[in-house]
Amino acid sequence: MKTNKPESAQTGGPTRAEMDILQVLWDHGPSTVRFVNDTLNAQKKSVQYTSTLKQMQLMTERGMLLRDESSMKHVYTAALEENSTKGNLLENFVDTHYKGSVSKLLQYFLGNKKASKAELDEIRKLLKEEENKL
Incomplete structure (x- = not known):
């Protein structure tokens, strides 16, 4: 059954x-395909311009990007909000790989990756804030 949701959803x-x-669009705001492609290549992601163009056209069709065609250079803007998009991806990841358990995810990270004192302090601060919400 086909829905009206973007394919990504x-x-x-x-x-x-x-x-x-x-x-790139979240970091830099509305941008041309050339800017996005150059930025991706600067990040050591070897991407052809035509591949970036096609991907952005498809993302526009799927409702993930908005395209301003009012000038010669088309300018693209992210139609998806950064925090909610990343939040949804993280929730899906935790549900799929950790049976929805945030504590198991944290145990994995803290057990397998050396956290700095600053990172541990930030985690403690976040935990305290969450505890105060209860």
Whole structure:
């Protein structure tokens, strides 16, 4: 059954390549395909201009990007909000890989990755804030 949701919403979120493009737009605001492609290549992601163009056209069709065609250079803007998009991806990841348990996710990260004192202090602060909400 076909729905009116963007394909990304039907499949669990943007792909890695789509996220790379969205991140450039979130970081830099409305941009041309040339700017997005140059930025991706500066990040050591070897991407052809035509591939970036096609991907952004498809993302526009899927409702992930908005395109301003009022000038010669088309300018694209992210139609998806950064925090909610990343939040949805993270929730899906935790549900899929950690049975919805945030504590298991944190245990994995803290057990397998050396956290700095500053990171641990930030985690403590976030936990305290969450505890105060209860």
